[in-house]
Amino acid sequence: xxxxxxxxxxxxxxxxxxxxxxxxxxxxxxxxxxxxxxxxxxxxxxxxxxxxxxxxxxxxxxxxxxxxxxxxxxxxxxxxxxxxxxxxxxxxxxxxxxxxxxxxxxxxxxxxxxxxxxxxxxxxxxxxxxxxxxxxxxxxxxxxxxxxxxxxxxx
Numbered sequence: 001x002x003x004x005x006x007x008x009x010x011x012x013x014x015x016x017x018x019x020x021x022x023x024x025x026x027x028x029x030x031x032x033x034x035x036x037x038x039x040x041x042x043x044x045x046x047x048x049x050x051x052x053x054x055x056x057x058x059x060x061x062x063x064x065x066x067x068x069x070x071x072x073x074x075x076x077x078x079x080x081x082x083x084x085x086x087x088x089x090x091x092x093x094x095x096x097x098x099x100x101x102x103x104x105x106x107x108x109x110x111x112x113x114x115x116x117x118x119x120x121x122x123x124x125x126x127x128x129x130x131x132x133x134x135x136x137x138x139x140x141x142x143x144x145x146x147x148x149x150x151x152x153x154x155x
Contacts, residue, residue: 014121022128024143025076036065052106059095077145080127084120091116
């Protein structure tokens, strides 16, 4: 139980830092992380479900989180959201490994899925630090890459 408390403290600390001091990509990512954690927490408790099979509801939440993270990565004028998206794709791949090999030991499935979240939270916090540094250095920091209409590329 201690590891759950530690993770939640790190999650809320990194997300609150991003919401308070980050730019738009950092705040959106924090909102996605908190939303995914909340949806996972609100899943109904099922005593007969364990890490012996793929958790389809958690997989569905992870897929939604990945879509949101990729959307942020495509629009953000930052590199770190790409890395966060790639790490989250690894989380989904772990579900796939469990589906392909049901003999994968349950603690490995549970542990690998959970441990990947730590570097994602570190990247979020580092993104905020870098954002604050650019603000101090240049006075501004563009959050999103400009969107070019399809017509402009053909001219």
